[in-house]
Amino acid sequence: QVQLVESGGGVVQPGRSLRLSCAASGFTFSLYGMHWVRQAPGKGLEWVAVISYDGSYKYYVDSVKGRFTISRDKSKNTLYLQMNSLRAEDTAVYYCAKVSRVDTAMDGMDVWGQGTTVTVSS
Amino acid sequence: QSVLTQPPSASGTPGQRVTISCSGSSSNIGSNFVYWYQQLPGTAPKLLIYRNDHRPSGVPDRFSGSKSGTSASLAISGLRSEDEADYYCAAWDDSLSGVVFGGGTKLTVL
Numbered sequence: 001q002v003q004l005v006e007s008g009g010g011v012v013q014p015g016r017s018l019r020l021s022c023a024a025s026g027f028t029f030s031l032y033g034m035h036w037v038r039q040a041p042g043k044g045l046e047w048v049a050v051i052s053y054d055g056s057y058k059y060y061v062d063s064v065k066g067r068f069t070i071s072r073d074k075s076k077n078t079l080y081l082q083m084n085s086l087r088a089e090d091t092a093v094y095y096c097a098k099v100s101r102v103d104t105a106m107d108g109m110d111v112w113g114q115g116t117t118v119t120v121s122s
Numbered sequence: 123q124s125v126l127t128q129p130p131s132a133s134g135t136p137g138q139r140v141t142i143s144c145s146g147s148s149s150n151i152g153s154n155f156v157y158w159y160q161q162l163p164g165t166a167p168k169l170l171i172y173r174n175d176h177r178p179s180g181v182p183d184r185f186s187g188s189k190s191g192t193s194a195s196l197a198i199s200g201l202r203s204e205d206e207a208d209y210y211c212a213a214w215d216d217s218l219s220g221v222v223f224g225g226g227t228k229l230t231v232l
Contacts, residue, residue, distance in 0.1 A: 035221065037167075044124065045159075045167065045210050047221040059219045100157070100172055106214045108157035108221060110178070112166045 002026040002111045004096050009116030012086055022079040022096030022113055029077040030054075033105025036070060036081045038092035039115075048094070049081065052105040063089075086120045093117050125150065126211055128224035135232045139199040142227045144211035146192050150222050154214040156194040158187055161208045161226075170209070171196060198229075206231045 008020040022034070036048040049060045049070040058070050069082040079096050094116055097109035127145040134140040146152065158171035169178055171187035174194065186197045194213075198205055211224040 037221075044208075044226040045161075045212075045223045047212075047223060050220065061220055095166055100155075106216075106219075107155060108172065108212050108214065110157075110169045110172060112168070114166050 002098070004098065004111060004113035006094065006096055006113045006116035009094065009118045011119045011121060013122050014087060014120055016086055017082070017084045018086060018118060020081040020083065020094055020096075020116055020118070022081075024077045024079065024096075024098070027098070027111075029072075030074045031102050033099035033107075034070075034072060034079045035097045035099065035109050036079075037095045037097055037109070037112075038090075038118075039095070040089075040092040043092075046092075050099070050105050051079070053102075057105070083118070086118075088120050091118060091120045124225040125215060125218070125222035126213065126224035128209075128211060128227045130225065131228045131230065133230040133232055134198075134201045136201055136203065138201045139197060140201060140229065141198075142196045142209055142211075142229070144194045144196070144224050146194075146213060146222070148192060149217040150192075150213040150215040151189065151194055152192040153216060156187065156189050157212045158185075158194075158196045159210045159212065161210065163207070167210065201231055203231050205229060 005023045051070045067085045071080045098111040100110040155173040159167040161167045174189040175187045215222045
């Protein structure tokens with residue numbers, strides 16, 4: 001079945017970096033765009049970034065532009081989120097999610113991973 | 123302040139029908155598909171409704187979605203205790219070039 005498994009979360013000091021990974025299985029990874037979505041403690045869902053099926057276009061929420069980079073490796077069926085210059089307000093559970101449609105990345109998500117927790121604290 | 127507007131809470135008794143609204147604009151709901159997610163405490167969100175009114179396999183037909191103009195609704199009929207969860211609407215926003223979510227609605231089954 002379709003499965004997404006995130007990893008790479010942890011506790012990191014402000015200003016440092018962290019790279020999250022999302023291993024995909026059960027579907028043709030190279031055909032679908034992929035999202036990152038986060039949820040701060042006790043808060044709602046916040047979209048972070050999306051990458052097209054081939055990596056040719058990427059979009060980010062304003063609060064992470066210039067600090068976060070989304071990427072993918074089709075040979076490893078893996079999605080990444082490189083997070084630099086981390087701030088306390090980046091503390092959240094980070095979910096990767098698959099775009100619902102095959103013909104565009106500019107759409108909602110259908111399958112979600114279980115999430116990985118990032119805590120930014122000194 | 124979320125781009126999509128949902129009521130923060132809703133409630134009903136077992137067997138009742140409840141509706142959760144989601145209000146947006148022409149750049150999101152008005153021109154793109156609406157998605158609904160259910161999030162049980164301590165778990166990842168789960169897709170309930172996709173492309174406005176479609177149910178994935180495995181989602182009971184007690185759940186239904188609709189869209190009209192720049193608003194959408196999620197209806198849950200025959201309310202059950204296990205429906206107690208947070209519900210989120212979402213849509214792509216052409217102006218922001220990203221997905222926007224509602225603030226979430228906490229459903230309580232009395």
